[in-house]
Amino acid sequence: MQSDSSTLRLVRAGIDTYQQPVVYMHRDCPVCRSEGFTALSRVAIRSAGKELVATLNVVIDDHLDVDVAALSEMAWHALAPSEGAVAEIRHAEPPASTSALRAKVFGQRLSADAMRALVQDTVDARLSDIELAAFVTACAGDRLDHVETIALTRAMVDAGQRIAWFGEAIVDKHSVGGLPGNRTTPLVVAIAAAAGLCIPKTSSRAITSPAGTADTMEVMAPVDLDLRAMQRVVDREGGCVVWGGSVRLSPADDILIRVERPLDLDSEGQLVASVLSKKIAAGATHVLIDLPVGPTAKVRSNTNAYAIEQRFRATASAFGLHLRIARTDGTQPVGRGIGPSLEARDVLQVLRGDAVAPGDLRDRSLLLAGALLDLAPPPGCASGIVHARALLDSGAAYRKFVAICEAQGGFTEPCISQLVHSVRVQRSGIVRAIDNRRLARVAKLAGAPRARRAGVFLRLRVGDHVTAGDVLFDLHAESRGEMDYARSFVDAHPDIFDIA
Incomplete structure (x- = not known):
C-alpha cells in the first residue's frame, strides 16, 4: 500500500452482477474525491497481493460508509479478501489490447498476438462492457476470417483450463x-x-x-x-x-456470450470459436x-x-x-x-x-x-x-x-407444475409454421428456466390439421403472476403459430 489516504476497508455488497466485477463507493469517499473517480470509472483494486479491475458505481445516500468499498459477488470471490481487509484503489491502466480493439473496429485483420491480448484482457476483466460490446460488434457477421477464427479459438483455449483423458477417442x-x-x-x-x-x-x-x-x-x-x-x-x-x-473451460467465451446475447448479433467466427474452444x-x-x-x-x-x-x-x-x-x-x-x-x-x-x-x-x-x-x-x-x-x-x-x-450425485424424477393454462386454436386449418423465438419467449415469461417446472408443452406440430378449439399448447407456471405475463404475450402475438 502506498498510503492510508488511498485505502478503503473492503466489505461484501451482496449484489449479483453476474460476470462483471463492480465496486460501490460513496460519492464523499476521500479516495473518490482525491482520485477524481466518477460513476462507471474503471478502477484497479489491490489487496493482499491480488489485483482486480472493476467498474465503479457511486452511492449517493447513506447506505454506504465513506471509508469502505463494497464489492459485488463476482469481485468479492475474485479477490477473496480476509475479514477486515483493506485495499488500495487507483485508476486502472488502459488495457494492453486497446490498440487491437481499435484496429478491429476499423476493419483491420487481427494477428494471433493481438487476439491473445484481447482474450486475456477479457478474462482478466480489464475490458469494460462497452469495450466488449465494441469487440463483439466489430466481429459480427463474417468480419472474422478463417485465420482470425483459428487465432480466437486458440486464445480462448489457452486462457482457461484443459482436461486430459486416457484413450484414443474422446x-x-x-x-x-x-x-x-x-x-x-x-x-x-x-x-x-x-x-x-x-x-x-x-x-x-x-x-x-x-x-x-x-x-x-x-x-x-x-x-x-x-x-x-x-x-x-x-x-x-x-x-x-x-x-x-x-x-472453467474457455472462460472468455462465457463473458463474450453475456455481452453478445443482448445485442442479438451473430458472428460466424465467434460462434465457431465458442463451440470448438x-x-x-x-x-x-x-x-x-x-x-x-x-x-x-x-x-x-x-x-x-x-x-x-x-x-x-x-x-x-x-x-x-x-x-x-x-x-x-x-x-x-x-x-x-x-x-x-x-x-x-x-x-x-x-x-x-x-x-x-x-x-x-x-x-x-x-x-x-x-x-x-x-x-x-x-x-x-x-x-x-x-x-x-x-x-x-x-x-x-x-x-x-x-x-x-x-x-x-443421485437421480431425481422430474415434477410437473400444477398451474396449467391451455392455449386453444382460434380457427380451423393446417399448422404451416411455428415461430421458435416467440414460443421460447412465452416459456421464459412463464418463469423458465429459473422456475424449473415452468414452460410450454406443445400439443400440435407443423403439418397437423386443427379444428377451432383444439389445444395448441399448455402453459405451465409456478406463480400466478408469471402465468399472467405469459398469457398476455400470447394474446398479443396470435401469429406464433401460422394456421391457414
Missing part, C-alpha cells in the same frame, strides 16, 4: 441451437456411453433461452461438479453431463455438430449453413479434431416440452420407450448418436444408427443414463 456433441426443446444431448450421451465411448459432456445453463442442457439435466441429477468430481464420474461410467461453468479444452478428439437450419432458428438458410460448416471444418482441421456436421431441420421445436422439467420428462420418456414419448426427439437423438458412433466406431459397430437404436430399444441407454445420474 467424443463430444454440440448443437448450434436456436430451437426450443431439442434436448438431444442427454440421450446422445447415454447412448454413446452405453456403447463404450468416452463422452465427458460439459453443457451450459440458459442465458436467454427457456432452458440450457445443464438446467434440464439438473432437474434429474446434480450438475455443479468440479473437475475432480467430473473425472470420477467419467472414469466410472464413461460419460457425464455437467455444467461447464464449474470447470470448449470442445478442445474438454479434451475432445471427435466432435459432432448439430446444425439446425430454419427461418427462426439461429442458422436461417442453407447458404448460412454452408459458410458456417466451412469455418467449422477449417478450424477443426487446424487443431487436429475429427469433425462431423449434421445439418438438421430447424423449422420447429424438438420434443413437446420447453423448460427444464418438461424437457427432462421428454428425455426420460424416450429413454424408457414410453408410448407417449415424442417421436421427433427420439428420431433426432438416434440420428445424432448414430453419426457420433460412425465418427468414432466402438468395437463391433458396423452401422452407427443401428447400434444406437439397439442400445436405446434394449434399455441399455436408460440404465447407463441412470447410472451417470447416480454417479453425479
Whole structure:
C-alpha cells in the first residue's frame, strides 16, 4: 500500500452482477474525491497481493460508509479478501489490447498476438462492457476470417483450463441451437456411453433461452461438479453431463456470450470459436455438430449453413479434431416440452420407450448418436444408427443414463407444475409454421428456466390439421403472476403459430 489516504476497508455488497466485477463507493469517499473517480470509472483494486479491475458505481445516500468499498459477488470471490481487509484503489491502466480493439473496429485483420491480448484482457476483466460490446460488434457477421477464427479459438483455449483423458477417442456433441426443446444431448450421451465411448459432456445453463442442457439435466441429477468430481464420474461410467461453468473451460467465451446475447448479433467466427474452444479444452478428439437450419432458428438458410460448416471444418482441421456436421431441420421445436422439467420428462420418456414419448426427439437423438458412433466406431459397430437404436430399444441407454445420474450425485424424477393454462386454436386449418423465438419467449415469461417446472408443452406440430378449439399448447407456471405475463404475450402475438 502506498498510503492510508488511498485505502478503503473492503466489505461484501451482496449484489449479483453476474460476470462483471463492480465496486460501490460513496460519492464523499476521500479516495473518490482525491482520485477524481466518477460513476462507471474503471478502477484497479489491490489487496493482499491480488489485483482486480472493476467498474465503479457511486452511492449517493447513506447506505454506504465513506471509508469502505463494497464489492459485488463476482469481485468479492475474485479477490477473496480476509475479514477486515483493506485495499488500495487507483485508476486502472488502459488495457494492453486497446490498440487491437481499435484496429478491429476499423476493419483491420487481427494477428494471433493481438487476439491473445484481447482474450486475456477479457478474462482478466480489464475490458469494460462497452469495450466488449465494441469487440463483439466489430466481429459480427463474417468480419472474422478463417485465420482470425483459428487465432480466437486458440486464445480462448489457452486462457482457461484443459482436461486430459486416457484413450484414443474422446467424443463430444454440440448443437448450434436456436430451437426450443431439442434436448438431444442427454440421450446422445447415454447412448454413446452405453456403447463404450468416452463422452465427458460439459453443457451450459440458459442465458436467454427457456432452458440450457445443464438446467434440464439438473432437474434429474446434480450438475455443479468440479473437475475432480467430473473425472470420477467419467472414469466410472464413461460419460457425464455437467455444467461447464464449474470447470472453467474457455472462460472468455462465457463473458463474450453475456455481452453478445443482448445485442442479438451473430458472428460466424465467434460462434465457431465458442463451440470448438470448449470442445478442445474438454479434451475432445471427435466432435459432432448439430446444425439446425430454419427461418427462426439461429442458422436461417442453407447458404448460412454452408459458410458456417466451412469455418467449422477449417478450424477443426487446424487443431487436429475429427469433425462431423449434421445439418438438421430447424423449422420447429424438438420434443413437446420447453423448460427444464418438461424437457427432462421428454428425455426420460424416450429413454424408457414410453408410448407417449415424442417421436421427433427420439428420431433426432438416434440420428445424432448414430453419426457420433460412425465418427468414432466402438468395437463391433458396423452401422452407427443401428447400434444406437439397439442400445436405446434394449434399455441399455436408460440404465447407463441412470447410472451417470447416480454417479453425479443421485437421480431425481422430474415434477410437473400444477398451474396449467391451455392455449386453444382460434380457427380451423393446417399448422404451416411455428415461430421458435416467440414460443421460447412465452416459456421464459412463464418463469423458465429459473422456475424449473415452468414452460410450454406443445400439443400440435407443423403439418397437423386443427379444428377451432383444439389445444395448441399448455402453459405451465409456478406463480400466478408469471402465468399472467405469459398469457398476455400470447394474446398479443396470435401469429406464433401460422394456421391457414
